[in-house]
Amino acid sequence: MRTAVLLLILLPPMVAQDLCKESKDGFKVRLSIKTALGDKAYEWNKSEMFLFQSTLAFAMRIHANRSNQETNYNIANILVCNDTQRVSFVFVVTSPDDPTQPIPKEQVERAVRLSKHRINNAFLLSDMTLEFVGIPPTLAAPIKYDTPPWLIVFGVVMGAVAVGIMALLMSTVSKRRRAKDKAAGFAEEDGGIVKENGTSLSSLKGKDGVYNQAFSSDERFTQL
Numbered sequence: 001m002r003t004a005v006l007l008l009i010l011l012p013p014m015v016a017q018d019l020c021k022e023s024k025d026g027f028k029v030r031l032s033i034k035t036a037l038g039d040k041a042y043e044w045n046k047s048e049m050f051l052f053q054s055t056l057a058f059a060m061r062i063h064a065n066r067s068n069q070e071t072n073y074n075i076a077n078i079l080v081c082n083d084t085q086r087v088s089f090v091f092v093v094t095s096p097d098d099p100t101q102p103i104p105k106e107q108v109e110r111a112v113r114l115s116k117h118r119i120n121n122a123f124l125l126s127d128m129t130l131e132f133v134g135i136p137p138t139l140a141a142p143i144k145y146d147t148p149p150w151l152i153v154f155g156v157v158m159g160a161v162a163v164g165i166m167a168l169l170m171s172t173v174s175k176r177r178r179a180k181d182k183a184a185g186f187a188e189e190d191g192g193i194v195k196e197n198g199t200s201l202s203s204l205k206g207k208d209g210v211y212n213q214a215f216s217s218d219e220r221f222t223q224l
């Protein structure tokens with residue numbers, strides 16, 4: 001009789017513990033209070049754990065309200081186990097209607113995502129220092145760009161390429177023009193020399209023959 005009563009008293013917490021340890025719907029939580037707060041780090045104790053349970057119950061309520069479900073979650077529905085000194089622990093959420101029934105992991109994840117900034121703020125931590133293992137910290141609503149970012153990058157790259165091509169073309173054109181001006185100048189000089197000094201014509205031709213050839217072919221090229 002006495003053992004039966006004892007068993008009856010001991011049974012609920014044992015069931016809760018087992019439910020937490022064996023459930024596939026548990027989430028591991030890791031807190032880096034020292035990293036986040038340094039000298040102002042607080043000690044993780046039962047009161048802090050109570051706050052965590054309340055915050056999670058709150059998150060579950062908020063999420064349940066959004067999905068028009070029962071919102072009467074309490075701290076008794078947040079089971080905690082496997083806690084370690086360097087603060088980490090596992091928690092499982094149970095149904096308010098049936099405390100032996102774990103809430104599916106996906107539902108808990110949605111609730112955590114929905115209220116992550118509130119949970120972070122309760123513990124003065126951030127996504128980096130308050131980690132729900134398996135729930136990526138993409139918690140803020142994604143920023144919607146009018147123009148997708150890849151298009152902006154594409155535009156910038158194409159703009160740079162266009163500027164590069166323009167610069168190349170400009171430099172080629174100006175170089176060619178300079179060469180042409182130079183060639184024209186030489187040609188005039190050439191003519192002048194020829195006119196002024198007919199006797200040296202043969203020797204000049206011999207000297208500048210190669211250059212003149214280049215000039216004439218260049219001009220044909222520009223005409224094309």
Ligand SMILES: *[C@@H]1O[C@H](CO)[C@@H](O)[C@H](O)[C@H]1NC(C)=O
Nearest residue numbers: 020021022023026081082090
């Ligand atoms: C908790 O620890 C026990 C061993 O003490 C282990 O068997 C169990 O898988 C752990 N639970 C979770 C959810 O990690």
Ligand SMILES: *[C@@H]1O[C@H](CO)[C@@H](O)[C@H](O)[C@H]1NC(C)=O
Nearest residue numbers: 041042043044045046047048
């Ligand atoms: C828990 O830790 C906080 C912050 O360090 C402290 O203020 C509070 O007194 C502690 N509570 C218990 C019950 O130890």
Ligand SMILES: *[C@@H]1O[C@H](CO)[C@@H](O)[C@H](O)[C@H]1NC(C)=O
Nearest residue numbers: 064065066067068069070071
């Ligand atoms: C959710 O919250 C709104 C506004 O606070 C309330 O009117 C509504 O009854 C709640 N829904 C549930 C299912 O509790």
